[in-house]
Structure formats: structure tokens, C-alpha cells
Amino acid sequence: MAKQEPVELSEYERQRQENIAQRDKLLKQLALDASSAGLGPGQKPKPARSANAHRKKPAVKKIKEEIVPRRTSSRIAGIEADSEVAKRKAEEEYVAVQEAARVKRQRVSGPLDLSEVQVAGKGWDKNENFLVDVVSRGANPYERTFGDEEIKETTDKELRALREKMSGLELYDGFEPNRIKITPERIYSLGFHPVAEKPLVFAGDKLGNLGLFDASQSSPSVKKEGIKSEDQDEEDEEEDDPDPNITSFHLHTRTISSFQFSPHNPSHLYTSSYDSSLRLLDLTASSSTEIYAPTDTSLDEPISGVEMDPHSPHLLYFSRLDGHVGRVDTRASPDTVEVFELSEKKIGGFSLNPSVPHFIATASLDRTMRVWDLRKLSGKRGGPQLPALCGEHESRLSVSHAAFNAAGQVATASYDDTVKIHSFEGMSGWEAGRELGEQEMKPSSVVRHNNQTGRWVTILRAQWQLRPQDNVHRFCIGNMNRFVDIYTSKGEQLAQLGGDGITAVPAVAQFHPTNDWVAAGTASGKLCLWM
Numbered sequence: 289m290a291k292q293e294p295v296e297l298s299e300y301e302r303q304r305q306e307n308i309a310q311r312d313k314l315l316k317q318l319a320l321d322a323s324s325a326g327l328g329p330g331q332k333p334k335p336a337r338s339a340n341a342h343r344k345k346p347a348v349k350k351i352k353e354e355i356v357p358r359r360t361s362s363r364i365a366g367i368e369a370d371s372e373v374a375k376r377k378a379e380e381e382y383v384a385v386q387e388a389a390r391v392k393r394q395r396v397s398g399p400l401d402l403s404e405v406q407v408a409g410k411g412w413d414k415n416e417n418f419l420v421d422v423v424s425r426g427a428n429p430y431e432r433t434f435g436d437e438e439i440k441e442t443t444d445k446e447l448r449a450l451r452e453k454m455s456g457l458e459l460y461d462g463f464e465p466n467r468i469k470i471t472p473e474r475i476y477s478l479g480f481h482p483v484a485e486k487p488l489v490f491a492g493d494k495l496g497n498l499g500l501f502d503a504s505q506s507s508p509s510v511k512k513e514g515i516k517s518e519d520q521d522e523e524d525e526e527e528d529d530p531d532p533n534i535t536s537f538h539l540h541t542r543t544i545s546s547f548q549f550s551p552h553n554p555s556h557l558y559t560s561s562y563d564s565s566l567r568l569l570d571l572t573a574s575s576s577t578e579i580y581a582p583t584d585t586s587l588d589e590p591i592s593g594v595e596m597d598p599h600s601p602h603l604l605y606f607s608r609l610d611g612h613v614g615r616v617d618t619r620a621s622p623d624t625v626e627v628f629e630l631s632e633k634k635i636g637g638f639s640l641n642p643s644v645p646h647f648i649a650t651a652s653l654d655r656t657m658r659v660w661d662l663r664k665l666s667g668k669r670g671g672p673q674l675p676a677l678c679g680e681h682e683s684r685l686s687v688s689h690a691a692f693n694a695a696g697q698v699a700t701a702s703y704d705d706t707v708k709i710h711s712f713e714g715m716s717g718w719e720a721g722r723e724l725g726e727q728e729m730k731p732s733s734v735v736r737h738n739n740q741t742g743r744w745v746t747i748l749r750a751q752w753q754l755r756p757q758d759n760v761h762r763f764c765i766g767n768m769n770r771f772v773d774i775y776t777s778k779g780e781q782l783a784q785l786g787g788d789g790i791t792a793v794p795a796v797a798q799f800h801p802t803n804d805w806v807a808a809g810t811a812s813g814k815l816c817l818w819m
Contacts, residue, residue: 427738427768427793434773434784450760451782454774457804459787460817462506463532466789468815470499470534475809476746477546480800482554487800489807489815492544496561498569500535503817507532539567539576546593552601560594560606566616579604580616583623593637597645605648607638613650615662628674630660637689637749641696644716648675649698651690656680657700659712659729664721679724681710681731688739689749693761697732697777699750701739701765707750709733709779733779738768745811746795750775753799764806766795772808772818785818 297305439455442448459465471493481488487503507529540561550556557569558579565581582589590609597603602618611631617624633653641647646662659678667673685703692698698710708731712724739748745768752763761777771786772794785806794808794816806818 427770429770430786431769432771432784432786433769434781438781447776447780450758450776454762454783454804455785457783457785457806457818459785459789460503460819462503464789465787465814465816466791468501468532468534468817469813470501470809470815471497471536471813473497473813474744474746474811475796475813475815476543478796478807478809479547479549479798480805480807482549482801484800484803487803487805487807487817487819489817490547490557491796491809491813491815492547492559493813494543496538496540496542496544496563498537498539498544498547498559499813500537501532501815503819505533537569537576539569540565542590545591548595550596550601551598552596558594558596558604560591562590562609564589564591566591566594566604566606568618579618580606580614580622580625592635595638595640597640598642599645605638605640607635607650609634611635611652613638613648626673629672630658630674631656636687636747637691639690639692639698641692641715642694642754643696647678647692647715649690649692651687651700651702653686655683655686655702657683657687657690657698657708657710659698659724661718661721676721678718678722679726679729681708681729683708688747691750691752691763693752693763693777694755695761695777697761699752699763701737701748701750703739705737705739707735707737707739707765707775707779709735709777711777733777735775735779735781737765737773740768741793741795745793746809748795749797751798754801757802757804762799764797764799764808766793766797766808768793770794772797772806772816774806787816787818790816 436455439448439451442451470489470491473493473495475491475493477492479490481490489501489503491499491501493499539559540563542562545560545562547557547559550558555571557571559567559569561567564587566579567576568579569576589612591606592609593607595605597605604616604618605613606616607613611629611633612627613630613635614628615626616622630650631652631654635650635652638648638650641649648660648662650658650660652658658680661676661678664676665673666676683700683702683704683706687700687702690698690700696712696715698712700708700710702708710729711732712728737748741747748766748768750763750765752761756762762774762782763777764772764774767773767784770790770793771784773784774782776782792810792812792814794810796810797806797808799806804819808816810816
């Protein structure tokens with residue numbers, strides 16, 4: 289059979305075949321798109337029911353979409369393509385889209401309610417506005433909140449006299465504060481030597497250095513100021529003013545968190561550190577010896593505070609950052625130390641009652657201030673033991689420190705921007721393990737105080753004057769506006785100490801045990817002193 293010759297298609301037929309092929313291709317593509325979008329014919333097979341199918345899925349929050357002009361079909365509306373009506377319709381849609389975009393970019397001049405402009409996150413409730421406290425916590429350097437006006441308005445004669453007395457303390461003028469760099473690094477602990485004849489200030493810093501400054505010295509330029517002759521040569525006037533004499537010792541390898549002079553021997557200084565050790569600095573023998581440290585050198589148990597029993601010259605107490613409080617007899621070996629777990633979280637500070645030292649107050653990251661009685665221990669001897677809990681008070685945020693005074697009052701500073709004073713009367717007559725009710729643990733006074741130190745300022749702590757000569761108990765605490773505040777045990781402010789040359793927050797503040805001297809240290813290792 290002869291092979292048929294292919295029929296040559298005309299130009300019209302070839303064009304028609306190409307149009308048919310393009311149409312079939314387009315229809316196939318549309319069918320694929322519709323199938324992937326779930327719009328194709330037929331029903332999808334039902335998926336197998338899972339075990340968790342009965343659980344109700346959380347509702348998906350609908351996102352409010354912007355309303356824009358909707359596009360409409362000209363063919364369905366009966367408008368011919370390329371007609372004047374179609375062109376006019378396209379122009380109107382284009383103008384509408386451009387106007388919507390312009391309105392979206394336009395600046396809003398009127399007031400805005402945050403509940404209306406929130407775009408993500410939890411629904412905004414202005415009644416629970418946490419930003420109010422955040423904004424109010426900001427420091428305002430050199431802005432006073434207490435001064436001469438408040439003193440003049442005081443009607444109580446005794447209170448006014450005390451305010452005038454404490455506000456009359458003057459900034460030490462022997463050297464400018466920014467020249468008294470008592471430690472190389474940030475100050476964490478500070479205090480006076482108990483001697484009343486001479487102001488000797490000690491300070492511990494972040495790297496384990498202990499600095500000593502004798503405030504009885506003064507700058508040679510200050511001494512010569514009163515006797516300077518008018519004919520003095522210019523060369524003498526241009527002489528360099530020497531820096532103050534400061535002695536520094538590297539006693540620990542990490543932060544010196546606290547120290548205390550022995551109430552039985554003023555030449556003995558006990559220091560605690562984040563390097564997990566307690567040391568005794570003997571000022572007479574010029575030596576420092578280790579009193580306590582973990583027997584296992586690999587253990588990291590940072591110590592946050594140290595205090596000595598005022599009635600026992602050999603009994604030392606300390607607190608750790610892991611929530612433990614220890615008691616060590618300096619005459620015994622370190623492995624005989626007693627350790628009590630008083631909190632599951634960090635204990636930032638603790639204090640013994642100076643009058644009845646078997647009572648101890650602790651401040652913890654778990655937002656509580658607790659009072660314990662060490663006379664009554666629960667647990668088996670040789671095993672874990674726990675002193676009796678007298679009571680606890682919970683704050684809104686973590687409590688940084690708790691300090692006892694001789695009258696049985698505890699002052700705490702916490703991150704809820706308060707200083708609270710708890711009064712416990714007649715503690716010397718309490719029976720062992722006495723339990724206090726919620727009402728008895730409530731603070732007798734609450735003082736609003738900005739305690740938001742941030743990362744670069746040492747935590748603010750309220751510190752009592754140990755033995756005030758006028759028997760009026762008072763405490764001092766650093767102020768974020770670069771002052772030091774002084775309050776009575778009733779929460780009445782007595783003074784706000786400041787002065788020229790204070791260029792940082794004097795965060796670590798401390799009274800002399802008996803004299804009306806106040807010292808404070810900054811994050812740059814500088815010392816401020818009022819006398």
C-alpha cells in the first residue's frame with residue numbers, strides 16, 4: 289500500500305489548530321490550579337480519625353484586615369472591553385486604590401488609645417498598665433525630693449530638730465569625691481571602723497579588693513588655702529595637687545559581698561566573698577587568714593553576707609546565694625559548720641537581732657522576708673535541720689536585703705520600689721519557736737523609694753545606725769538621683785545628703801556605728817563622705 293502524502297494545511301487551518309492547542313493547555317492549567325486549591329469536582333477522601341480528634345482546637349484569633357476598594361468584573365457588569373465606560377471604570381478603581389494607600393501612610397495627629405492601635409500580643413488593659421511604674425522608676429540626677437522646704441513645714445519640734453541636724457551634715461571637703469577612688473572596681477560593701485576618734489572607711493569591690501581611706505587627711509591645697517600669700521609665685525600655684533592616700537589589699541579572688549568588724553575585737557575584720565570563703569583580716573598582725581571555705585575546692589558556693597554573734601566572740605553566721613545560711617565556730621574545724629536551707633532561691637541578705645541574736649531575718653529572691661528562731665531546730669541531729677520559722681511577709685517583687693536594729697525592727701528594700709519597716713516588740717521575752725500571724729508580720733511603715741538599680745549599680749540596701757547616741761533609730765539608703773536618704777524607724781525622712789562632685793549613684797551607704805557620719809560608694813569605686 290502506497291504511503292499517503294501529508295495534506296498541506298492552509299494558513300487559516302494552521303492558525304485554528306494553534307488556537308485549539310493553546311486553549312487546551314490553558315484549560316488543563318486551570319484544572320490543576322482548581323484542584324490544588326480544593327475547588328475541583330468530587331469530594332476529598334475523609335482523613336482517618338486520630339486519637340486527639342475529639343480535642344477542641346484553640347480558636348484562631350481573626351486579624352482585622354484593611355478595607356480596600358473591591359474589584360468588580362466588567363464582563364459581568366455588561367461593559368464592553370476597550371469602551372469609554374471601561375476606561376473610566378479602570379481610572380476610578382486606580383484612583384480609589386491610590387487614595388487608600390495615601391490614607392494608610394498619612395500621619396495621625398490626634399490622640400491615640402493604645403487599646404485601639406495594638407497590633408500584636410496580649411490584649412491591652414489600661415487598668416493593668418505596667419508602663420506607669422516603669423516610667424516612674426527612671427532616675428533624675430540631682431533632682432531633690434526632700435530639702436529645706438520640707439524641714440520648714442515640719443510642725444513637730446523634735447522631728448524638725450533632728451531633720452536640721454542630719455541635713456546639716458556636710459560633704460567631706462578634704463578631697464573631691466571623684467578623686468577618692470577607694471577601690472579599683474565597683475563597690476559592693478562599705479563600712480566604718482568602729483573607732484569614734486577618726487573616720488576610717490573600708491570598702492570591698494567586685495574583684496576582691498579591700499580599700500582603706502583615712503578621712504582625717506586633707507588635700508595640701510586645702511591646708512594652704514587660708515595662708516596663701518598674694519605674692520605667691522605662679523609656679524607654686526601651678527603645683528600638682530597630690531591624690532589622697534588610699535591603701536588597698538587583694539584579699540579574695542571574687543566580689544567582697546560583705547564585711548563586719550568584730551564587736552569583741554575592733555582590730556578583727558571578717559570578710560565574705562563570692563569565691564565561697566570567709567576570711568579574718570587582723571589589722572594588728574597585718575595578716576589575713578581563711579576562716580571557712582568548702583572542703584571540696586571544686587564547689588562554687590558564693591557567700592552573700594556575714595555577721596558575728598555579738599554575745600559570742602567565736603560564732604560566725606553567713607548566707608549563701610543558693611538559699612542557705614550557715615553557722616561556724618571559728619575555734620572548730622571548717623567541716624563542723626552547720627548549714628540550714630532557708631530558701632529555695634537566692635538569699636540576698638540576712639541580719640541577726642543585735643539584742644537577741646538567736647533571731648535572724650532573711651531576704652530572698654522568692655519575694656519573702658522571713659524571721660527565724662535558731663533556738664528551736666527541727667530534724668535529726670547530724671542530718672538536715674531547720675530553725676523554727678516565726679513568720680514571713682511576701683512582697684510583690686523580690687526582697688534585696690533585711691536588716692535588724694537593736695529595737696527589734698527590720699528594714700527591707702525590695703524591687704517593688706518600697707522600703708518596709710517591720711516592728712517586733714518584746715522579742716527577748718518570746719518563747720522558743722513562737723509563730724507570728726499575718727497581721728503581726730505586716731510592716732508598720734512603708735516608704736516609696738526608687739530601688740531600680742539596673743545592671744551597673746549595686747543593689748540598694750537599708751542600713752541602720754548600730755548605736756545612735758540620741759537613741760533615735762535611723763537608717764540610710766542610696767538614692768538613684770545621686771543622693772543618700774536618711775529615715776527614722778517610723779519611715780519619716782530626715783535628710784537627703786548630696787553635694788558637688790558626686791558624678792555617680794552612691795548606692796552602697798552606711799552609718800558609723802555611733803557618730804553621725806555617713807559614707808557611700810559608687811560603681812566606679814569612688815567614695816562620698818558626710819560628717
